[in-house]
Amino acid sequence: MxxxxxxxxxxxxxxxxxxxxxxxxxxxxxxxxxxxxxxxxxxxxxxxxxxxxxxxxxxxxxxxxxPPVVIEALKRGLEETDVGDHLLASGYRARLAKRMAELTPGDLQYTTFGASGGEAIDFALKLARGYTGKKGVISAVKGYHGHTGLALAATDQYSEKFGPLAPGFRRAPFGDFEALASMVDDDTAAVIMETIPATAGFPIPPDDWYPCIRQLCDERGVILILDEVQAGLGRTGRLWAFDEWGAVPDILVLGKGMSAAVYPLSSATYRQHLQSFFDADAFAHLSSAGGSDLACLTCLAMLDEVTKPxxxxxxxxxxxxxxxxxxxxxxxxxxxxxxxxxxxxxxxxxxxxxxxxxxxxxxxxxxxxxxxxxxxxxxxxxxxxxxxxxxxxxxxxxxxxxxxxxxxxxxxxxxxxxxxxxxxxx
Ligand SMILES: Cc1ncc(COP(=O)(O)O)c(C=O)c1O
Missing domain, CATH: 3.90.1150.10 (Aspartate Aminotransferase, domain 1)
Incomplete structure (x- = not known):
C-alpha cells in the first residue's frame, strides 16, 4: 500500500x-x-x-x-500470457467470444471487444451505420451510454455541454412506443436503449415495449442495440435483462461486470448477418486494449460464476x-x-x-x-x-x-x- x-x-x-x-x-x-x-x-x-x-x-x-476465483484466473494468466496483440488472432478472445455466442439467444454470434462501455457502444453504433448505410439513431430521453464520441451523442443531458455532437441523433421518451415509432424514417440506422435505464433510476418499461420495438426494427430494417452495461450478467435475476421481454437485440453491449472487478473489458455481441460489413475491410474497427488476453481469461472465470446453478x-x-x-x-x-x-x-x-x-x-x-x-x-x-x-x-x-x-x-x-x-x- x-x-x-x-x-x-x-x-x-x-x-x-x-x-x-x-x-x-x-x-x-x-x-x-x-x-x-x-x-x-x-x-x-x-x-x-x-x-x-x-x-x-x-x-x-x-x-x-x-473475487477469489477471478484473481486466481488472473494470476494464472500472468504466468502464461500478457495483453496480446490486437491485430493478431487470440486464443483467449476466440474462447470468450465462443462462450458469449453460447450464452446469448438467437443468432447472436460474433463479438468485438473494447476496454470501456462507451467504446463498445461506439462500435455498436459504427456497425449499425456501416451495415445499413444510414445515419439516424434514436435513443431514450434520459438515456445514458457513456462519454465517448457516438455514445455521448446517444446520451441525454450529459452531452449538452459538448456540442456540436455527431449529427443524426434523436431521443424518444422511454416506454412510449407511439412516439418512438413516429421518429423512425428511411434514414434510421439504429434504435439504442438501455434495457432498463440506469441513470433514470431503473424505470421498468411496459410489457409490449421491447416486442413492439423488435417488430418495428424488423419491418424497417433498423438495428436494435440493447445496452446492458449495467443490466446484464445476472443483475436483474436473469442472465440478460432483455430475456424478460423475449425480444432479442441485433447487438448486445456489455461492460462494467465484464471486467470481473479486476481487468477492464467490454463487448458488443452481434447477429451473424451483420458480420458482412467487414467483408470489405476486416480491420475497419480496432482497439489496442480491447479484449486483451488477460481480460478475456478473467471474464471467462466470471462467466463460470454467474452461470453456476x-x-x-x-x-x-x-x-x-x-x-x-x-x-x-x-x-x-x-x-x-x-x-x-x-x-x-x-x-x-x-x-x-x-x-x-x-x-x-x-x-x-x-x-x-x-x-x-x-x-x-x-x-x-x-x-x-x-x-x-x-x-x-x-x-x-x-x-x-x-x-x-x-x-x-x-x-x-x-x-x-x-x-x-x-x-x-x-
Ligand atoms: C448503461 C451504461 N452504458 C454505457 C456506459 C459507459 O461505460 P464506461 O463508463 O465503461 O465507458 C455506462 C457507464 O456508466 C452505463 O451505465
Missing part, C-alpha cells in the same frame, strides 16, 4: 486530480479513500471504518470486490428480501418512501422529492452504506449491491435505510409514523 494518510491522499487527489470532485465527496459524506476491499465491503484507507458497497460501480463489482436464484432471493424490507419501510416512512423500481438486485427507491436522493446518500454513508442517487432523477436512490450479497448483509442495508429515511424524513418534515398511528390513517 502507498505509505500516506487518507487525508494526505485526499489532498493530493484534490490538488492533482480534481478539487471539484473532492468537494462533492465531502458534501455527500463519502470523502474517503477506499483501501482494503473484500466481497461486499470497502474499508477506508486506514482500515478504521467499513461500508457495504451498494453501488458496485454500476455493476463492475457484481461478484464483489476482489443457483446463482440467479440467489440474486432473485436477495431481491425479494429487499422488496419485503421496502414494504415494511414504506409503512414506517410513508411520507418519504413512495415506491421502488426493481428487477432482482437492480433497485431504484423512489422518494418524495429531489432533495431526498443526495440527503439519503449522505445519511446512508454515515450508517455504513455506499449508494448513489439517479443522475437524471435525484428523487430516486439507486441500490446495486454485489450479486453475492448475503441475507444478513441485506438486513444490514435495510437497517441503515430505516435510520437514513428517519433522519432525512425528519429534516424534510416527513417524520416516520409509528405502526399504530399508521394503522389509524389507513
Amino acid at each position: 502507498i505509505d500516506a494518510s487518507q487525508e494526505d491522499l485526499l489532498n493530493d487527489f484534490a490538488t492533482y486530480v480534481s478539487p471539484q470532485k473532492v468537494n462533492m465527496y465531502r458534501l455527500m459524506g463519502v470523502d474517503i479513500v477506499p483501501g482494503r476491499r473484500e466481497g461486499v465491503r470497502v474499508w477506508d484507507w486506514e482500515g478504521k471504518r467499513s461500508w457495504i458497497d451498494c453501488r458496485s460501480a454500476g455493476g463492475v463489482f457484481n461478484l464483489g470486490h476482489r 443457483g446463482f440467479l436464484d440467489h440474486v432473485r432471493a436477495m431481491g425479494d428480501r429487499f422488496a419485503a424490507g421496502f414494504e415494511a419501510l414504506r409503512e414506517k416512512h410513508p411520507g418519504i418512501l413512495k415506491r421502488w423500481n426493481q428487477r432482482g438486485l437492480m433497485i431504484g427507491v423512489v422518494m418524495a422529492n429531489q432533495e431526498c436522493g443526495p440527503r439519503m446518500v449522505r445519511a446512508l454513508a454515515k450508517r455504513g452504506v455506499i449508494s448513489i442517487f439517479a443522475g437524471y432523477n435525484p428523487e430516486i436512490l439507486q441500490l446495486m449491491p454485489p450479486l453475492i450479497i448475503q441475507p444478513d448483509e441485506v438486513d444490514e442495508v435495510l437497517d441503515a435505510l430505516d435510520g437514513a429515511l428517519g433522519e432525512v424524513g425528519q429534516r424534510l418534515g416527513q417524520g416516520a409514523v409509528s405502526r399504530s398511528k399508521h394503522a389509524q390513517q389507513t
Whole structure:
C-alpha cells in the first residue's frame, strides 16, 4: 500500500486530480479513500471504518470486490500470457467470444471487444451505420451510454455541454412506443436503449415495449442495440435483462461486470448477418486494449460464476428480501418512501422529492452504506449491491435505510409514523 494518510491522499487527489470532485465527496459524506476491499465491503484507507458497497460501480463489482476465483484466473494468466496483440488472432478472445455466442439467444454470434462501455457502444453504433448505410439513431430521453464520441451523442443531458455532437441523433421518451415509432424514417440506422435505464433510476418499461420495438426494427430494417452495461450478467435475476421481454437485440453491449472487478473489458455481441460489413475491410474497427488476453481469461472465470446453478436464484432471493424490507419501510416512512423500481438486485427507491436522493446518500454513508442517487432523477436512490450479497448483509442495508429515511424524513418534515398511528390513517 502507498505509505500516506487518507487525508494526505485526499489532498493530493484534490490538488492533482480534481478539487471539484473532492468537494462533492465531502458534501455527500463519502470523502474517503477506499483501501482494503473484500466481497461486499470497502474499508477506508486506514482500515478504521467499513461500508457495504451498494453501488458496485454500476455493476463492475457484481461478484464483489476482489473475487477469489477471478484473481486466481488472473494470476494464472500472468504466468502464461500478457495483453496480446490486437491485430493478431487470440486464443483467449476466440474462447470468450465462443462462450458469449453460447450464452446469448438467437443468432447472436460474433463479438468485438473494447476496454470501456462507451467504446463498445461506439462500435455498436459504427456497425449499425456501416451495415445499413444510414445515419439516424434514436435513443431514450434520459438515456445514458457513456462519454465517448457516438455514445455521448446517444446520451441525454450529459452531452449538452459538448456540442456540436455527431449529427443524426434523436431521443424518444422511454416506454412510449407511439412516439418512438413516429421518429423512425428511411434514414434510421439504429434504435439504442438501455434495457432498463440506469441513470433514470431503473424505470421498468411496459410489457409490449421491447416486442413492439423488435417488430418495428424488423419491418424497417433498423438495428436494435440493447445496452446492458449495467443490466446484464445476472443483475436483474436473469442472465440478460432483455430475456424478460423475449425480444432479442441485433447487438448486445456489455461492460462494467465484464471486467470481473479486476481487468477492464467490454463487448458488443452481434447477429451473424451483420458480420458482412467487414467483408470489405476486416480491420475497419480496432482497439489496442480491447479484449486483451488477460481480460478475456478473467471474464471467462466470471462467466463460470454467474452461470453456476443457483446463482440467479440467489440474486432473485436477495431481491425479494429487499422488496419485503421496502414494504415494511414504506409503512414506517410513508411520507418519504413512495415506491421502488426493481428487477432482482437492480433497485431504484423512489422518494418524495429531489432533495431526498443526495440527503439519503449522505445519511446512508454515515450508517455504513455506499449508494448513489439517479443522475437524471435525484428523487430516486439507486441500490446495486454485489450479486453475492448475503441475507444478513441485506438486513444490514435495510437497517441503515430505516435510520437514513428517519433522519432525512425528519429534516424534510416527513417524520416516520409509528405502526399504530399508521394503522389509524389507513
Ligand atoms: C448503461 C451504461 N452504458 C454505457 C456506459 C459507459 O461505460 P464506461 O463508463 O465503461 O465507458 C455506462 C457507464 O456508466 C452505463 O451505465
